[in-house]
Amino acid sequence: MLKVRFKSKEGYKEYNLYVADNFFKRGLGLMFKNIGKNEGMIFYYRKRKLHIHTFFMRFPIDVIFLLDNKVVEVVRNLKPWRTYRSKVYSNSMIEIRSDDTLKIEVGDRIEIRR
Numbered sequence: 001m002l003k004v005r006f007k008s009k010e011g012y013k014e015y016n017l018y019v020a021d022n023f024f025k026r027g028l029g030l031m032f033k034n035i036g037k038n039e040g041m042i043f044y045y046r047k048r049k050l051h052i053h054t055f056f057m058r059f060p061i062d063v064i065f066l067l068d069n070k071v072v073e074v075v076r077n078l079k080p081w082r083t084y085r086s087k088v089y090s091n092s093m094i095e096i097r098s099d100d101t102l103k104i105e106v107g108d109r110i111e112i113r114r
Contacts, residue, residue, distance in 0.1 A: 002042060004094065004112050007103040015096055017042040017112070030095055031056040040096035042112070047091045053083045060098040064110070065090035071108040076100075 002017045018035075020026045020043045030041055047067070054061065057080040065073040065086055072088045077098045094110075 002112050002114055004040075004042070004110055006110075007108070008099075009101045009103065013099070013102065014038065015040050015094075017094065020044070030061070032058075034058055035097065037097050037099070040094055043093045043095070045091060045093075047089050049086045049089055050093065051083065051085045052093075054078055054080045056080075061095045062098050062102065062104075064094040064096075064104055066092045066094065066110060069110050069112060071104060071106050071110060074104050074106065 002019060003014055004017055005012050005014045016039050018039070018041045020029060020041055026043050026045065029043070050065070052063065060077045060079045063075040063078055063084070064071055065088065067088075067090050072090050073086055075084055078084055
């Protein structure tokens with residue numbers, strides 16, 4: 001499990017991230033899971049544009065696309081049973097429960113640690 005810290009209206013919020021670093025883990029993602037409000041998942045892959053879905057998910061998510069730990073796209077409040085095609089290239093992605101207090105913006109650098 002990894003940790004990441006994001007700016008929020010209250011200061012900073014830290015999240016524990018499950019790692020999806022192989023085909024099976026990336027395919028299953030957060031489907032059928034019920035994660036805590038300070039948990040999420042990080043996906044690693046080769047540089048590309050992604051087409052994601054929220055089928056079988058139980059809650060809306062915020063999706064943060066990263067290129068070498070720099071935020072390149074943010075999708076907020078992606079509801080269950082939706083699809084989304086990223087507009088930019090990335091090589092990792094973080095999915096967390098939707099949180100309107102987070103102040104994540106394109107250009108932010110993200111520190112991920114073990």
